[in-house]
Amino acid sequence: MPESAFPEWIRRTDATLSNALPDPAVAPQRLHAAMRHAVLKGGKRMRPLLVYATGTALGAADASLDAAAAAVELIHCYSLVHDDLPAMDDDALRRGQPTVHVAFDEATAILAGDALQTLAFDVLANAPQDAPQRVAMLAELARASGVAGMCGGQALDIDATGGRTKGDQRHVSDRDDSTAGVVRPKNDYGFVPLPFSLAELERLHALKTGALLRCAVRLGALAANADASCCAALDRYADALGLAFQIRDDLLDIEGDAATLGKTTGKDQAQDKATFPALLGVPASRARLQELAASMQAALDSVDADTHALAALAHKAIHRSH
Template sequence: MSPDAFAARLAADRARVDAYLARVFDARQAAAPRLEEAMRHGLLVGGKRLRPVLVYLAGRALGAADAELDPSAAAVELVHAYSLVHDDLPAMDDDDLRRGQPTVHRAYDEATAILAGDALQTLAFEVLARAAHPRLPALMLTLAQAAGRDGMVGGQALDLAAVGGHPDVEALATMHAHKTGALIRGAVRMGALTAVVESDPRVAALEHYAQALGLAFQIHDDVLDVTGDTRTLGKASGADAARDKPTYPALLGLEGARTKAFELTEEALTALAPLGEASAPLAELARYMIERDH
């Protein structure tokens, strides 16, 4: 697939999940209009949509139709959006910008941001629960585990505990495997389970791909926090250093971090071998994720 064709495919998938999410909101009248506005602000204002794209690409690689994948793609993005709203709160990272826009607690207020995050999270499971699929319990369990105490939330707790500390590379990898990697793995697994049963060996291959990709993605994010600018990133650059947060560039240096991200991407690409030519879009995405500038 040419770079232009791949970029068009990404844009189409982003537009697809955005349209699905907009329909979710438009399907009912808001009980609390200000809350609804804050939820939309945290969800529908920009974003790379990498996690729903992973749902689509993994599912298609195993034969699932786009309409089957829509609920999982939307659900995983709703969980991701809630996590960002809460990440940005004064009690967490206290950020002013997200996706080039004021964060939810800045655009509204802190209490509304907390409630908006809560509502986005529960809406994710509502969307998924409404999907008619024979493996719905497995899809629900995958998302819950990826998002919860043994996944993203647990990783955030480790991240907060590490501020000002000096973890080694192994401890940092463990933190990111939970905070960032768990939802990426969950997205890929949800796409795969929409298409095939869990015992299909390609599911395990895709999970290996996602594990390596998730860490490569986070390392590249750490690099961008050092090398990027606020306008391009859509959030404040240099924030990790300002908060004394442990990062891969701090532990390995910039070139060491870039090398590690490249090695992990190669591991992810190798893991795709059992899928053959059907995995080509996933391979393109892996390369894109460590070449992006935001």
Template sequence: MRSEARFGAWAARAEAALERALPADTAPPQRLHAAMRHATLGGGKRLRPLLVYAAGAALDADEAALDFPAAAVELIHAYSLVHDDLPAMDDDALRRGKPTVHVAYDEATAILAGDALQTLAFSVVADTPVADAVRVELLRTLAAGAAGMCSGQALDLAATGRTQPLDELQRMHALKTGALIRAAVRLGALVGGADAALLARLDRFAADLGLAFQIRDDLLDIEGSAEQLGKTAGKDAAQAKSTYPALLGMDESRRRLHRLGDAMRDTLAPLGERAAALAALGELAIHRDR
């Protein structure tokens, strides 16, 4: 199956798993549940669920078992976006081409929706049909990804309005963007029974993928439009945030992006064809236009 068709099938699986996991918006409290569904369903690149499925596919993991961590990691991502868009943080009005949750509902509902999505994620991953020891590792991995993401967001807020050194910027994004991407790859590999050596190799790939994703994001914030991106363009410059283009320039940022692509390909090369889906996602992160 070609990568595009495979990714489409996996995205549909993730959407169905999210639909099953989320409470109906007819169940009380309806406003909270509607906000949770607004934040999660029917949009987004679904990169993190795709990474769960792709890592699992490299080990012939059961896709039905992968549905649980795939949905869980997207629930964590959705909660982070709800909170990230709040006036106290990035104060954004557009996400995935529609009003952000605090705009569509209200700030209090957005905070509660984010809280509820996060706790739901751990409930979902705890139901993964694997051995108890593996389930504990899944929970630990998801928690580490969420905690790292929050630490990165805190560093981002603290750095707003000042120029960060490059090494500090990279550490921040290794947490804010990279931690949940690394968790997604590890979740899929754990379901597939990966040993320590393979987990370490996949973590190297995921770390490079997370950085590549962020550099591409920084470039798109300059080059893209709100219609293209589904969110407000030019926010980084407006908030005086340090970015890779701001520190390195556009050309050097693109060169670094392509060096990361080379590194990802080298890391996956020993795995051969079984890592084809992961490799394709690495290419997608580098060349995406939204």
């Protein structure tokens, strides 16, 4: 089974991360402890798994992928620390543990996120690839993390979230100012209907969630010196994976429980978040998941390599319970 490699890849990721993180006994101890809390307290490690699954499918050795796998996970962990802050989603639970700002304090959480972000690039800059490959990988991670990727998507998500007013720094976009203060009826699933299209919602999540997942696949491909045709097919797989991952996440916020998920449930609905169930409803969101599953398999079928591990990760993204 292709999943048989996953525990070893997770073990390698955790070991690389633990070695890269600063010693909590060394000053500033509080910051170092917060960084380790954010990174080493569980997690699915989906992004590192994508790096390994892609790279090994194309002939790269595990050891040549360790740095890239750890770097993309560090970026993901930093984003979670900042996403949980009171200024963003104000969450108290992450991976079954208190969020960093709850376990430590808000200022330490901000610094921990900043430090994890810079550590990601430090780790990747020391990857075993040659200089041109490392530069390409660093550029890929930077694009996926910034305004053209994850940060830009988070900004769109903030603008799309309900309950914003002009007095709130996180107010809705100018296009939606006319609806400020208007109470819109909820749909059958308890969501206020979203004032934008499916294409706009998919673009938001392609940046917020999809960019870093696509980056993980691209890092594996870059480490293995994949050709342009292969990279294009893997991009199609990764783009569909990013949307599928987000749709499943949205559904789990409705259908999951906090104990299994390791984070608070029902917050999307409470905050009128921009989600697929809010726009499409639950049945249509599930149907969209199946369309994306077919797209992922079609993309992998065009890759001249053993992509069973990537197919297993696609299945995991769609059927996961947390």
